Amino acid sequence: MTYAARRLLLAVPLLFGMSLLIFGLMRLVPGDPAVVVLGFKATPEGVKALREAFHLDEPVVAQYLRWLAGVVRGDFGLDFRQNEPIGRMILDRLPVTIELTLLASLTAAVVGVPLGLLGGGRRGGAADRAALAVGLVGVSIPDFWLGIMLILSLSLWAGLFPSAGFVPLGEAPLENLLSLALPALTLAVSRAAVLGRLTRAAVLDVVHRPFVQYARAKGLGEGAILFRHVLPNAAIPVVTVLGLQIGYMLGGAIVVEMIFTLPGVGRMTLDAVLERNYPVVQSTVLVIGAMFMFVNLITDLLYGAIDPRVRRQ
Amino acid sequence: MALLARSATSFGARGVTLTRMTRGRMALVGLAVVLALAVAALAAPSLPLGSPTAIGKDLALRAPTAAEPFGMDDLGRSVLSRVVHAYRISLAVAVGSVLLALVIGGCLGLVAGYAEGLPDQLIMRPLDVLMAFPAILLAIALMSVFGTGALLVSVALAVVYTPVVARVVRASVLATKIEVYVDGARALGATVPRVVLTHILPNAATPVLVQASVLMAIAILIEAALSFLGVGVRPPTPSLGLMLADGRGFMLQAPWMVVFPGVAIMLAVLGFNMLADGLRDWLDPQRARPGA
Numbered sequence A: 001m002t003y004a005a006r007r008l009l010l011a012v013p014l015l016f017g018m019s020l021l022i023f024g025l026m027r028l029v030p031g032d033p034a035v036v037v038l039g040f041k042a043t044p045e046g047v048k049a050l051r052e053a054f055h056l057d058e059p060v061v062a063q064y065l066r067w068l069a070g071v072v073r074g075d076f077g078l079d080f081r082q083n084e085p086i087g088r089m090i091l092d093r094l095p096v097t098i099e100l101t102l103l104a105s106l107t108a109a110v111v112g113v114p115l116g117l118l119g120g121g122r123r124g125g126a127a128d129r130a131a132l133a134v135g136l137v138g139v140s141i142p143d144f145w146l147g148i149m150l151i152l153s154l155s156l157w158a159g160l161f162p163s164a165g166f167v168p169l170g171e172a173p174l175e176n177l178l179s180l181a182l183p184a185l186t187l188a189v190s191r192a193a194v195l196g197r198l199t200r201a202a203v204l205d206v207v208h209r210p211f212v213q214y215a216r217a218k219g220l221g222e223g224a225i226l227f228r229h230v231l232p233n234a235a236i237p238v239v240t241v242l243g244l245q246i247g248y249m250l251g252g253a254i255v256v257e258m259i260f261t262l263p264g265v266g267r268m269t270l271d272a273v274l275e276r277n278y279p280v281v282q283s284t285v286l287v288i289g290a291m292f293m294f295v296n297l298i299t300d301l302l303y304g305a306i307d308p309r310v311r312r313q
Numbered sequence B: 001m002a003l004l005a006r007s008a009t010s011f012g013a014r015g016v017t018l019t020r021m022t023r024g025r026m027a028l029v030g031l032a033v034v035l036a037l038a039v040a041a042l043a044a045p046s047l048p049l050g051s052p053t054a055i056g057k058d059l060a061l062r063a064p065t066a067a068e069p070f071g072m073d074d075l076g077r078s079v080l081s082r083v084v085h086a087y088r089i090s091l092a093v094a095v096g097s098v099l100l101a102l103v104i105g106g107c108l109g110l111v112a113g114y115a116e117g118l119p120d121q122l123i124m125r126p127l128d129v130l131m132a133f134p135a136i137l138l139a140i141a142l143m144s145v146f147g148t149g150a151l152l153v154s155v156a157l158a159v160v161y162t163p164v165v166a167r168v169v170r171a172s173v174l175a176t177k178i179e180v181y182v183d184g185a186r187a188l189g190a191t192v193p194r195v196v197l198t199h200i201l202p203n204a205a206t207p208v209l210v211q212a213s214v215l216m217a218i219a220i221l222i223e224a225a226l227s228f229l230g231v232g233v234r235p236p237t238p239s240l241g242l243m244l245a246d247g248r249g250f251m252l253q254a255p256w257m258v259v260f261p262g263v264a265i266m267l268a269v270l271g272f273n274m275l276a277d278g279l280r281d282w283l284d285p286q287r288a289r290p291g292a
Helices: A003-027 A035-042 A044-053 A060-072 A086-121 A127-142 A142-156 A173-207 A208-215 A222-259 A265-272 A278-306 A308-312 B001-010 B014-045 B079-115 B117-131 B135-146 B150-176 B181-187 B192-229 B241-248 B256-283
Strands: none
Touching: A003 A044, A003 A060, A003 A127, A003 A278, A003 B117, A003 B135, A035 A044, A035 A278, A060 A278, A086 A127, A086 A173, A086 A222, A086 A265, A086 A278, A127 A173, A142 A173, A142 A222, A142 A308, A142 B241, A142 B256, A173 A222, A208 A222, A208 B150, A222 A265, A222 B192, A265 A278, A265 B135, A278 B135, B014 B079, B014 B256, B079 B117, B079 B150, B079 B192, B079 B241, B079 B256, B117 B150, B135 B150, B135 B192, B150 B192, B181 B192, B192 B241, B192 B256, B241 B256
């Protein structure tokens, strides 16, 4: 079986396990879920309607299978508070989260990889020390605090960016970018630092390998050595970590969307958690988890494409 | 491109020694930061700081002074005193969650790595599921079910960390158990517990120690994030994340309410990260490589 097919097949039990875990977790909520979901607005009729709608009187296994069957068809059920299909709500909010994550990944890669090349190219030099220090501080900055500081300095004091709110891409592309600039930067800084640290380590790992010395011995220019021999080999761990960072940002988006009041899936999850709206929590956690898993899967596949050795394992 | 040539040729003894020394110093600086914060946190009640919870309405939002270098919050509480007391929660959660994960994840990883086969699958596949979620998302989901409070944050983080520790320990056990000296011990009639405890497990200590230091840093970040989002530590317990959440509403009038708690989080995280980086190179120069 090919490497790609094997990796894809492994994703199926993992997704199944994830759905089982989330479903089980939400059943551990103390008390009657119907009463908890409805909160202070709970009336006997409301509780009864909700119990029926969620089939809470059926055995747990039947409830799970029913939910799973719906999820597979893209039907996540109805949000009782908004009276709106949860699947629809997620679809509406997903583009915001995806755009934010992509912008942040791009920023992290554009900043982080050259930072690592700069440091790794001259180990122990001034640039390397500076890159190391920047990387260490970067990974230690809490992103929610960075977001607050950016709002305070660049929006409230300098007035350069909007401090909150979101403009859809289709409506006004420029305003859209402006509204996402600070959130994307907030998410990107710590990930750029991680990428920089890793790129540096990867370059250092490769520059003194025998094949690099051989390339130099046969008279190849330093440019050709860097781009033809060092970078392709250093790229393998870098691509992996970039993939992991994109996944990480899906989690980080929860905090960032909250700080910048962006209408994404992350904030939807957090709002649902705070309102104890468990059917929504269950759905969004599964969707974000599945996206995280797929990003990791694609990373693995790319890894196999770049490095033929991986495919043979 | 001359950069590259220089690094490759001068990569010899001087470069390595220099880096090794820098790293050794880094571990020490990290350790010093962590110890200083831990001592301050432990001694917080007996330090001349004033109460972290006493409300002084006439002092509300007062700017930093010589006596109160971090200023006062919206309820007239000392931000410095609250930061130092908040470290107690931060560090307690970090230590508690990492210890719990070390014990549970360590046992699971040990059994999985030593037994292999079916037990390995039964232990590691469910842990893969836990790792298939972004850490912060899993922590939020756990907190949403079980409620708030410092103890629950520690437990939630321990759940998030257990698979990480199990993987590190398992990898180390798998690599060690095929060593000749392990076979030798077995041939000499050593029992399984003896082989595992005295010959295999100690080899896991180095990667686990480095990992634990990284996890402590992440625990401080996640505890602060959870508390900031309202699903972590409960007020009025001083927590760095809660302080940031409170300060957000006053950031224009009283920027010190958001600046100092954030710097405090960063300092602790930086300390543990420096310690981890330094330890990694110092204990295991061979492994001081990407991905670790």
